[in-house]
Amino acid sequence: MQDHIESTRRRGYSRRVPDTDAVVDLLAGLAYGELSAFDRLADDARMAPTLDGRAHMAGMARVELGHYERLAERLTSLGAVPSEAMIPFVEPLERFHKLTEPSTWLEGVVKAYVGDGLAADFYREVAVFADEPTRALIDEVLVDAGRAEFAVQEVAAALAADPSQGGRLALFARRLVGEAISQTQHVLAERDALLKLFVEGAGDVSGIAKLITRITEQHEARMTYLGLKN
């Protein structure tokens, strides 16, 4: 992942000093993403078939809250009020969660890995266009923290017991992608500074297309890793 970001940077995207509004938006969107991820993971943890599984997912929720706090601190140091800066992102993120609410423990596990992975890839891509401290913070809060191993273990055990579950999980993962794209477009259409950062950073339409291709490839890699790719 780090190599990938380095190569993205070397590709020579313009590194003009980004607009503060755009950076605040970027951090605020991510901050609310972390706060709502805490909320969703804590909720989904209840579906765990074992107390160990429940404690594990609760632990993931806790990690997200720690990230939220780091981002809120950074927003404050930039002169923003986190609770106000996050407001534009509440509705699209809540809509995303509502439309991708897991109905089983396994869907929750897939969402924790595939959904958060997708968001992380997008954020890492956009962070490359921001200033250095912002980029460093975003890279830091987007660590995977063993989520992949946990997801593979849970999904592999479930598929071994009942291979027919694979199709349904793959479908659920597709819904995650679709809704993530849809809500991201919605946010970019509403936030001028953020859209500008994104478009100017990517350089041109072909830059945006390449960025989307990279994110898609990484999503496919995760699906393969989970054994959900046919």
Next chain:
Amino acid sequence: MQDHIESTRRRGYSRRVPDTDAVVDLLAGLAYGELSAFDRLADDARMAPTLDGRAHMAGMARVELGHYERLAERLTSLGAVPSEAMIPFVEPLERFHKLTEPSTWLEGVVKAYVGDGLAADFYREVAVFADEPTRALIDEVLVDAGRAEFAVQEVAAALAADPSQGGRLALFARRLVGEAISQTQHVLAERDALLKLFVEGAGDVSGIAKLITRITEQHEARMTYLGLKN
């Protein structure tokens, strides 16, 4: 609180080495209490009227999860499997939470302070009867962590805006006490080793009565602190 525990100890309760079954039960009951408190606080945080309030209650949930992990480690070091040891406590604690589910943000705040305070007092009292490392760990995980100040601030602001809410909150707090007593009795009736630790530790019926009086007084003090005592 610390003074109070010291004086309880000086009162000369018998300090025989407690049965490991009882200590495992004590730690497991508390561990599930912390895991379910994480779950409930994360859930109740959603009712927060502000994103700051929500992040604050999410932070309380995180503290509980950290305590859970300390207790689970201790259970493991005693040769117990935490997820198995907690099983007898799942049903009574879930019943407690179901019967005391807050229907408003303020009820959630009162539960976080009054309900957890009640449970903490009870655990501190019983911990005095256990071995020294167990007692030290229980004292450590039962820190208040600024919960009182937060509760007072939220409740005071709400009562200033609408004093008529006080009666309803006081009633809710009474339900917390009633259900806590009821579920504790239920647990003690089912767990022989724990009951033995409790009864032998308290010494006699008068010892138990004094313990209940102390817990009640501390509950009343919290209600006064919140401005909910008439």
